[in-house]
Structures are given as C-alpha cells and as structure tokens.
Amino acid sequence: MKFWKGYSQSLQQHLEKTVSNKEPSQLYEPIRYILSLGGKRLRPTLTLLTADFFSGDYQKAMNAALAVELFHNFSLIHDDIMDNAPLRRGNATVHKKWNVNTGILSGDAMLILAYRLFEDYEPELFQELARLFSKTALEVCEGQQYDVDFETREDVQIEEYIKMIDFKTAVLLGAAMKMGAIVAGASASCKELIYEFGRNLGIAFQLQDDYLDAFGNPESFGKQVGGDIISNKKTFLYLTALQQSNGSDIDTLRHLYSVSPEDPAEKIDMVKSIFESSGAAKATLQEITSYTNKATSVLTKIDLSEEKKDKLRQFGDWLMNRTV
Secondary structure (H helix, E strand, O other): OHHHHHHHHHHHHHHHHHOOOOOOHHHHHHHHHHHHOOOOOHHHHHHHHHHHHHHOOOHHHHHHHHHHHHHHHHHHHHHHHHHOOOEEOOEEOHHHHOOHHHHHHHHHHHHHHHHHHHHHOOHHHHHHHHHHHHHHHHHHHHHHHHHHHHOOOOOOOHHHHHHHHHHHHHHHHHHHHHHHHHHHOOOHHHHHHHHHHHHHHHHHHHHHHHHHHHHOOHHHHOOOOOHHHHOOOOOHHHHHHHHHOOHHHHHHHHHHOOOOOOOOHHHHHHHHHHHHHOOHHHHHHHHHHHHHHHHHHHHHHOOOOHHHHHHHHHHHHHHHHOOO
16 A cells, blocks of 8 residues: 555654663663564554644544553553463564563553653644543553453353453454544544544454464564463454354363463464364454455545545455455
8 A cells, every 4th residue: 555655664763762762771672672562553643644634634643542542552561461471573572572661551651651652742733642641551451351251251241242352352442443533533423433433443453463363474463473372361262262162162161271281382383273164264264254245334424535544445455355
C-alpha cells in the first residue's frame, strides 16, 4: 500500500523528537527501545490517514497519533510482563532486557507522556480527544482483566471472547481512527462510522493475530509461534475447537491446556492438529473475513470519495491477509 508510506515516515520523524534523550536513562531507555522495535505502527498511521481523508491535513493530528502509539506500546510492555513473554517483534521484551520493575515504571511514564501530547490542542478539541482516550484506555484495561479472568475459567464462551478482544484490542483501533476524524472536524455521523469501521477491523485484526500465533511463520511473525498455546490462552481457536470436537479430542485438548511441559513443541503440534481436524482453524479464517466485511460495509454510509473508500477497503484486505 503505497499511500501508507508517507504517513509512516512522518510519524517516525516526530516520534524520535517526542522521546528524546532524557534522564534518568533507566526510565527512558526502555521507552526508546520498545519504540525502536518498530512494528506496523498501525494505529497511529490510521489516525493520520483518517485526518487526511477528512480534511486534507494530517499534520494537525500528529500529536493524537503519537499519543495512540505511546499508549499502545505502554500496554504492550505491561501485557508482556503479565504474560511473561520473552519476545516482542522478534526481540527481547522490556522486562526481560531490563527487569519487571523497570518495565512497569517505563510503561507508566509512556502513559503519562501520551496524555501530555493532547495539551497542545485547543480546549474544545482537547476535551473531546481526552474524553475518548480515557474511555478507550479504561476499556483496554477491562479487556485485559477479562483476559486474565479467562485463564482460570473453564466455561468461557465464544461471545465472551469476542467481547474481550473488542475491548482489549479493537476499541483502540477504532479510537485511533475517530481521533483523526475529530481533529479533522468531521461530522458527528462520520466520526461514529469511522469508529465502527476501525472497531470491526480491530476484531478481525486480533483474530488474525490469534491465527498467526498458531499457524504463522516464526521468521515473519516476530513473536514466539505457539505462545498462546504454551500459556494456555483460551483463544477463538481453542474455544471453537472445544465446541466442534468429539469427546476424546475435547479431553485431550483440556488436558493439554492444563499442563506446562518443559519442552512445549509436542504440545503445540498436538493442539494445532486438533485445531485443524476440528475445523477451528477454518472457522477462525471465516470469522476474520466476516468482521472485515462488516467493516467495509460501513464505508457505504461515510461521506468520503470513492477513491478514499477504496483505499480503506484495500487496507482491510491487507489486514485480513497479512502474515506478520
């Protein structure tokens, strides 16, 4: 997607200025480290793109985009601590490279820096952006708590899982796009519709992430493949496999998700085999398509040119078929 590159380059330049060398280095070096790992910069780039599509000027949305990126990475640092994850984007996680206390404190500092970025907007704009940001941040925390709760529950339903990933992942993607629309001065209906577009894509994005965690290429995925299986996470794949498997496979799957072997390779292979034989892998791909289609159907109601709508459809297609 060529139209994507210009936003990404501009974002990177401003990000480097925002997180400059500061003291104490033990607080700021981990922040610079996780931001230097790159990633897709999906959410902040969508903020810039949305502002550009509605007003033709994305630079005014730069601080909002940077706030989204800082918040997202703050949540990743803390998520990695909670999951005891060794890798992030193919590199050591912050708490592994430094320690847990440093990870917590540096993450907290990123959240505060994110809020400070809204201070440059005029009062009315600041209020609307900060209100959305606070609502979204709290929903992300609620989603994370649901995720933690699911670890000790044996009765998690697929609908509950969708709600969890909606809060933990999708609402931030929707908010990122809505922030761009807010800064651009879009109409109330356009702000809500672009939020709905982003939120549905966010659910598709997380389902794709779940799928890639099990079936992705470890060289391109950037995280430990099978990480969700090792940590016994009750993903859409797992819940669907339980729903669609026969008695013996259900027992096997439940047993495998109750143990933590020293060598997890065999466990990963056995679980993946059940995901495929039960049809859960195929069902996950169908669900990704379904939420992507829900997102693109919203575009018919948005007041944008057909050219811009087509670019948003291209983005949805790329997201649905990504391998990283």
